[in-house]
Amino acid sequence: MNGKNYLNIIIVLFIIIIGKIISFVRNIIISYYFGASNVSDAFFAANNIPSIIYWSFISSYLVMLIPEYEKKKTTYGVIEANMFFSRYLTFIFIISLFLSLLSYYFIEILVNVIAPSFNQENKKLTVSLGKILVLSFPFTASYLSLAAISSTYDKFYAQHIIPIFSALFVIFGLYLFVEQYGIYTLAIAGVLATVIQVIIQILISKKHFKYSFQKKFIDTDIRKMSIAIIPIFIGYSVDQMNLLANSIISSGLSMGSLSAINYAQNIQLTISGVITTAMLTVLYPRMSKLSSEHKKDDVIETTWTSIRYLTIMSLPVILFLSFNAKNLIKIIYFRGRFSELALTQTSNILLFYLISIILLSIKEFITRFYYLSSRTTFPMFAGVISVLINIFFSYKLVADFGVAGLSLANLIATCLGLTLLAAPLLLRNKMYKITKDVKIFLLKICTSFLLMLFFHLSIHKYINSGTMLLFTAWLIAYSFVFYLILLLIRQQDAVQIFSYTWNKFFYVQK
Numbered sequence: 001m002n003g004k005n006y007l008n009i010i011i012v013l014f015i016i017i018i019g020k021i022i023s024f025v026r027n028i029i030i031s032y033y034f035g036a037s038n039v040s041d042a043f044f045a046a047n048n049i050p051s052i053i054y055w056s057f058i059s060s061y062l063v064m065l066i067p068e069y070e071k072k073k074t075t076y077g078v079i080e081a082n083m084f085f086s087r088y089l090t091f092i093f094i095i096s097l098f099l100s101l102l103s104y105y106f107i108e109i110l111v112n113v114i115a116p117s118f119n120q121e122n123k124k125l126t127v128s129l130g131k132i133l134v135l136s137f138p139f140t141a142s143y144l145s146l147a148a149i150s151s152t153y154d155k156f157y158a159q160h161i162i163p164i165f166s167a168l169f170v171i172f173g174l175y176l177f178v179e180q181y182g183i184y185t186l187a188i189a190g191v192l193a194t195v196i197q198v199i200i201q202i203l204i205s206k207k208h209f210k211y212s213f214q215k216k217f218i219d220t221d222i223r224k225m226s227i228a229i230i231p232i233f234i235g236y237s238v239d240q241m242n243l244l245a246n247s248i249i250s251s252g253l254s255m256g257s258l259s260a261i262n263y264a265q266n267i268q269l270t271i272s273g274v275i276t277t278a279m280l281t282v283l284y285p286r287m288s289k290l291s292s293e294h295k296k297d298d299v300i301e302t303t304w305t306s307i308r309y310l311t312i313m314s315l316p317v318i319l320f321l322s323f324n325a326k327n328l329i330k331i332i333y334f335r336g337r338f339s340e341l342a343l344t345q346t347s348n349i350l351l352f353y354l355i356s357i358i359l360l361s362i363k364e365f366i367t368r369f370y371y372l373s374s375r376t377t378f379p380m381f382a383g384v385i386s387v388l389i390n391i392f393f394s395y396k397l398v399a400d401f402g403v404a405g406l407s408l409a410n411l412i413a414t415c416l417g418l419t420l421l422a423a424p425l426l427l428r429n430k431m432y433k434i435t436k437d438v439k440i441f442l443l444k445i446c447t448s449f450l451l452m453l454f455f456h457l458s459i460h461k462y463i464n465s466g467t468m469l470l471f472t473a474w475l476i477a478y479s480f481v482f483y484l485i486l487l488l489i490r491q492q493d494a495v496q497i498f499s500y501t502w503n504k505f506f507y508v509q510k
Helices: 003-034 038-076 078-105 107-114 120-152 158-181 184-205 220-228 230-251 257-292 296-323 325-333 340-372 377-401 404-427 429-462 468-488 492-505
Strands: none
Touching: 003 038, 003 158, 003 257, 003 325, 038 078, 038 107, 038 120, 038 184, 038 220, 038 230, 038 257, 038 340, 078 107, 078 120, 078 220, 107 120, 120 184, 120 257, 158 184, 220 230, 230 377, 257 296, 257 325, 257 340, 257 404, 296 325, 296 340, 296 429, 296 468, 296 492, 325 340, 325 468, 340 377, 340 404, 377 404, 429 468, 468 492
């Protein structure tokens, strides 16, 4: 990984962290006003409707958009690439609008599928909130598509600054109107925030993209792209089936179970979003460009390097948070209507979600590699098997572990799914060098993990993390010790990061 990519990742990482902190403040305010209650359950169930119905669709197109745009730009030039994107933008907006109207019309059926065990009062509230939230589909599609193209021009920062304003908009909306409109404030503010994101992204994109309306927007390129995404769409859809399974099962458990899952998932998505999103934002456009230039070996090397960096950046954070899951939930959510039972439930769920973060991040990069290699069918089958395993274990484990059994089932399914996805690549002859590197890398990571475990057992009695400031200080201390261990055992990526950072910021030429 060159110095420019490393620096871009650090800057994007820093911006995302700020955004996630503000998003956490938003979630804290939500938990303060609504706790883990039937009202919050209704909102989170309604919020799962866009996730399950829509995210598979838009995510599939976004995965193909960057490689297709890079291919057009490399082969025919920027003007032709922008004409293709104009057609795509018209197409995706119209389809998103259609899905939005369809979801609005069939919202009651969707709620019955997602939360079948809700009582009539809760279902009615979920339907009302869902009708508001599905209106965001066309705006979400436009914003994410424009942001994806911006990233191909190294405009990495703006797309992660915009959500900060979105979260602030929701916070001020709750502060001003929650007493009057209750939980509806959250849904309305969320949709309006999406509209604002689109407006800001249009202003940013004007520097490198000018929209040109064309009557024939469904051309050969769009048709080929739509056919190519079918396996990807199915793969993403089966991932969303995990959310559906969680909603269905938890809706039949004790009140607040669905909210506890969502509060824990917010933390999981925040951590994985910070690291994985930062790296994908910077490196996926590069992987796409290398693929369009038919540099397969470079794509393989970039993918493997990304996985190594993901692991060493995530591991100390995951270790510390796993050891202190209950403290983290207590600091973030334990106030207002958030009860002691909710604290216990959410921290138990979080533990298994934390462990799965690295696995999910690695899976995302390997899946992208398959897509760039035009091998879209195998990830789909791996995803189907993974979701079947998750549903099977969810029903089995929830009897023994309660709602935490859902996150444990998700961890087991993620682990087996990743193994299935990675095995063919590591067994191929052309990947022999990577396979050797994996063995060396895993040996050093396991060594550092054992030393970190010894470090934790030696000092855990003295850890006082009762406030967010102290908690963050201990997290930084853990990360520092972990990277020091990696340097001492000469792990190549840690050494490279240290050398680049030292030369960039501290080395003074005589």
